[in-house]
Amino acid sequence: MSSEPRPRRPGPILAAPVPPPPEAPLPPVRTRERRPFLLDFFPLESSDQTRLSRFFDRLKEGRVSTTRCPKDGLLHWPPRTACPQCHSEELEWVDLPEVGHVYAFSAVLGGAPLGMEDEVPFAVGLVDLDGAPLRLFGRIEGRPWTELQIGSAVRLESFDIGDGRYFYRFRATDP
Amino acid sequence: MNVRDVALVGGTTTKFGVRPSTWAELAQEVGARLFREMPELRAEDVDSLFLGAAEPERFAFQSHVAPLAAEQMGLRPHRIIQRTELACASGQSAIRSAYAAIAAGLSDVAVAVGVEKMNLPSMAEANTSMACVMDRAWDGPHGATAPPFFAMVAQRHQLEYGTTEDQFAAVSEKNHRFANSNPEAQFHEKTFSREKLLRLPIVAPPLRLGDCSSMTDGAAAVVLVAADRAKKYTDTPAWIRGTGQYSDFHNLAHAGSLTEWTGLKHAAREAFGRAGVGPEAIDFAEVHDCFTVSEIIEYEMFGWCPPGQGGAFVADGQADIGGKVVVNPRGGLLGCGHPLGATGIAQAVEVYRQFARKAPPARTVPDPEWALVHNLSGSANVHSVMIYQGGSAA
Numbered sequence: 279m280s281s282e283p284r285p286r287r288p289g290p291i292l293a294a295p296v297p298p299p300p301e302a303p304l305p306p307v308r309t310r311e312r313r314p315f316l317l318d319f320f321p322l323e324s325s326d327q328t329r330l331s332r333f334f335d336r337l338k339e340g341r342v343s344t345t346r347c348p349k350d351g352l353l354h355w356p357p358r359t360a361c362p363q364c365h366s367e368e369l370e371w372v373d374l375p376e377v378g379h380v381y382a383f384s385a386v387l388g389g390a391p392l393g394m395e396d397e398v399p400f401a402v403g404l405v406d407l408d409g410a411p412l413r414l415f416g417r418i419e420g421r422p423w424t425e426l427q428i429g430s431a432v433r434l435e436s437f438d439i440g441d442g443r444y445f446y447r448f449r450a451t452d453p
Numbered sequence: 454m455n456v457r458d459v460a461l462v463g464g465t466t467t468k469f470g471v472r473p474s475t476w477a478e479l480a481q482e483v484g485a486r487l488f489r490e491m492p493e494l495r496a497e498d499v500d501s502l503f504l505g506a507a508e509p510e511r512f513a514f515q516s517h518v519a520p521l522a523a524e525q526m527g528l529r530p531h532r533i534i535q536r537t538e539l540a541c542a543s544g545q546s547a548i549r550s551a552y553a554a555i556a557a558g559l560s561d562v563a564v565a566v567g568v569e570k571m572n573l574p575s576m577a578e579a580n581t582s583m584a585c586v587m588d589r590a591w592d593g594p595h596g597a598t599a600p601p602f603f604a605m606v607a608q609r610h611q612l613e614y615g616t617t618e619d620q621f622a623a624v625s626e627k628n629h630r631f632a633n634s635n636p637e638a639q640f641h642e643k644t645f646s647r648e649k650l651l652r653l654p655i656v657a658p659p660l661r662l663g664d665c666s667s668m669t670d671g672a673a674a675v676v677l678v679a680a681d682r683a684k685k686y687t688d689t690p691a692w693i694r695g696t697g698q699y700s701d702f703h704n705l706a707h708a709g710s711l712t713e714w715t716g717l718k719h720a721a722r723e724a725f726g727r728a729g730v731g732p733e734a735i736d737f738a739e740v741h742d743c744f745t746v747s748e749i750i751e752y753e754m755f756g757w758c759p760p761g762q763g764g765a766f767v768a769d770g771q772a773d774i775g776g777k778v779v780v781n782p783r784g785g786l787l788g789c790g791h792p793l794g795a796t797g798i799a800q801a802v803e804v805y806r807q808f809a810r811k812a813p814p815a816r817t818v819p820d821p822e823w824a825l826v827h828n829l830s831g832s833a834n835v836h837s838v839m840i841y842q843g844g845s846a847a
Contacts, residue, residue, distance in 0.1 A: 317581060319593040355706045356591040382711060384604035384657045386596050391581040394596050402601050404705065415705035417595040423658065428612060445594055 317392050323443050332371060333357050337436040337444035342376075344412075345369040355412050374412070378405040378448070380430045381413055385423035399423060405432055405448055421450035459555045460683035460690035461548075461841065463491045464675030464802040469790040470639040472670035476513035476570040477525050483566060483672035484526030493686050494676060501533035501560040502526075505547035505567035507540050507793035511582035512570050522566055526674075532560050540586045541743060542828035542837045543567065544673065544797025549837065551677045552693050561682060566674040567799070569792035579668060586831050588704040597705060599743065600665055602832045604657035607746040609711040611659065613761065616749065618659060620764030622650040624745040625663045627773055628781050632788025634815035637799075639669050639790030664745040669790030673798035675805065684846040689809040691801070691824070694730075695840040697723025702834050712761075717754040717829070717836040724825075724838040732756040735840075736821035737779040737807060739800035741829045742786050748772075751827060752780070774818065782807065782816040797837075800826045808843035 315322070323334035336343045345354045347361035348370050360367045383403030390398045401423035406413050418432060432448040439445050465486045467479055474482065488494060504519040515521065519536040523529065533554055537546035544567035551563040573579045580598060587597045610616045629645040632638035650663035676686065683690045701716035702708060709715075725731055732755050740755075742748035749763030757778050758766040766772060772780040783789060783803035786796060804824045806812045824841045 317578070319581075319584065319589060321590040321594070356588070356704060382605035382609050384601040384608065384660075386598070386601055386657060387655055389580050389598065389600065389656065390577065390596060391584045391593075391598065392575075392577045395577055397596070400596060402595055402597065404605060404708070404711075413706055413708075415592050415595060415597060428608070447595065 313393060319391065319393070320439055320443055320445060329359050330357050334444055336371070336373075337446060340436055341373050342434050342436055342446045343371050343373045346372050353411065355414060374434060375407045375409045376434050378407040378414070378432055378434060380404070380418070380426060380428055380432060381406050382428065383418060383423065383426050401426055403432075403448065405434075407434070417447040419447055419449050426450060456556045457558060458680035459552050459677055459693045460680060460846070461693065461801060461805055462676050462678055462683055462686035462690050463494070464673065464798065464805050465490050466637050466673035466795065466799045466802055467671050468637050469669050469671035469792060469795070469799070471572045474570070474670065476509055476515060476568060477521060479570060479670060479672040480522045480525035480566070480568045483568070483674045484528070487526070487564070487674045487676070491676065491686065496527050496529070498562045499528050499564050499676075500531055501551065501554060501563040502528055502530040503533070503547040503551045503563060503565045504536045505544035505565065505794040505797060506536055507538060507543045507569060508582050508585070509568075509570075511585065512573065512579070518568075522568060526564070526566065528564065533563070539835065539837070540830040541741065541791070541793050542797055542830040542835060543794040544799070545801075545826065545828045545837045545839065546797070547794075548675065548677065548797065548801055548839065549696055549698070552696065555677055555679050561679045563677050564674055565677060565798060566672065567792070567795035567797060568672040569794040570670050571668040571792060572670055583668075592705050599832070600657035600660060602705065603744040603746060604660045606711045606750070606833070607659050607664075607744070610746055610749065613712055614764070616746075616761075616764035618651060618661075619647060620749065620768050621660075621664050621745040622647040623764075623768045624742060624748045624772075625650050625787050627767065628742060628785035628787040631782050631816045632784025634813040635784045635789065638784045638788050639667060640784075640788050660744060660746070663787075666743045666786035666791040669792040671790065671792035671795045671799070673795040673802055675798055675801050687809065688846055689843065690846050691805050691808050691841040692844060693839060694842045695724040695726070695728030696838065697721060697727070698835070698837045699723075700835045703831070705832060708832060708834070712750060714750055714754050714829075714833055714836065716834065717751065717827070717838075720836040720838045721755055724840050728840040728842070730823060730840070734823045735778050735825045736823055737782055737818040738825040738827065739783060739803055740780055740825070740827040742781055743791060743829070745787070747829065747833065748780065748785070755825070755827075774816075779818045782812065782818055784816075797826070797828050800828075801839075804841050808841075
């Protein structure tokens with residue numbers, strides 16, 4: 279178990295590739311900030327701030343996606359603008375599997391960063407996605423940490439953080 | 454070009470803890486102590502300053518910190534002045550940089566100093582700063598900080614090897630006991646039995662408060678010199694014999710196995726190879742016990758015990774005086790506190806003091822010749838290792 283390979287290589291089963299984005303630049307969007315940027319963990323998501331704004335656009339459609347390199351087949355996480363293996367900048371977007379299982383988890387019972395104090399206690403975990411060679415870290419909602427187990431099934435979902443931006447998290451789905 | 458031998462010829466630390474002092478005042482304090490304890494050291498002889506500081510921009514709202522530290526310490530470096538930042542390993546990075554500069558002939562007398570001010574009026578603001586060590590954009594919004602990450606490491610170690618909470622507590626009990634004989638330690642006056650540790654509140658399951666190092670203010674400084682100058686400062690230098698470092702990943706998605714730290718193995722192999730010794734030669738080690746489970750995995754990765762046996766190793770006293778290798782006689786990060794940039798320097802100060810027979814009896818390592826210092830940083834994604842040999846000045 280301790281010598282298992284890192285889950286970085288793409289497997290055969292993924293959702294159908296999303297068509298490449300059109301060449302035309304997206305219209306600039308004004309970013310609305312909840313708190314000063316240096317005290318806010320949620321990224322600046324708009325196309326005037328990041329070349330990965332499509333990731334966040336897709337989150338608004340309920341799709342959690344990432345980039346893949348058509349040249350060497352490497353599936354990335356987090357999504358990238360250049361492949362770390364062949365350094366190609368011609369990447370494609372693919373949707374991630376919606377279901378995964380908990381590899382490890384813990385919970386934050388105190389000492390949370392600014393803006394998260396009211397959410398304590400909350401569970402976090404590393405989740406192996408079904409059918410994709412990725413192990414993602416994220417918040418796990420829907421179940422107190424005391425009822426989670428290694429191997430618990432979770433669903434990957436997007437959510438509105440409340441100020442126009444979207445992010446992703448896991449939701450426990452076991453009965 | 455010939456590589457020159459480098460000696461660590463002295464050093465000191467401030468009191469670690471929740472200090473009513475600013476960042477700059479901590480730098481002044483460590484400078485004053487250094488010159489008081491090393492009367493042979495003259496400010497004008499110090500040609501270079503390397504400052505380990507992890508997050509002064511966040512904790513002290515201050516950039517351009519190396520010249521600020523130089524001014525606080527009364528130094529005017531005239532060859533190299535720079536800051537090293539590697540989160541929890543920022544201090545060791547400063548020593549490694551000073552070592553490289555002296556070995557290459559670019560410096561003859563260098564000070565490596567580490568300063569960190571972490572306790573702010575708002576703990577949530579301090580916690581926000583600590584969370585920036587992780588991948589801020591992708592792991593940060595989920596609430597990723599060190600405790601939940603190392604808690605997952607502990608959970609996997611328990612699952613894969615049956616490691617117990619009592620074995621975690623054995624690490625904390627040992628390091629706090631050593632800290633009782635270190636007046637500079639944050640928890641110098643507090644005693645922790647295993648029973649008491651197992652009753653402390655859970656911070657991030659399965660880790661309890663006593664399994665976690667704390668937010669600490671403090672500073673530490675060491676003096677490194679070229680071999681031909683060592684005798685001027687001490688008869689008992691610590692010679693740098695090997696060093697290694699490895700950066701494995703950053704985003705938590707790429708952590709792979711949480712219980713096998715391959716980056717540490719790579720860094721250790723490099724350091725041991727340069728020193729020409731193996732793990733069995735090490736008499737004492739200052740390793741990065743940011744959490745109890747970290748020290749347990751470090752026994753395994755350095756090769757002092759087989760994989761999965763770290764819990765039994767410490768519970769059996771093998772990491773204590775009289776055991777296979779004395780681990781963290783200074784009191785560790787658990788007992789001393791963990792001012793990020795100062796920790797790696799303070800560990801090196803302990804190496805010097807042990808070789809110089811200046812440590813109090815309760816934490817004195819018998820007849821040490823070889824010592825190892827290790828820091829991990831972030832989510833154990835980077836490992837830094839240095840190997841020292843005691844001996845007389847050239």
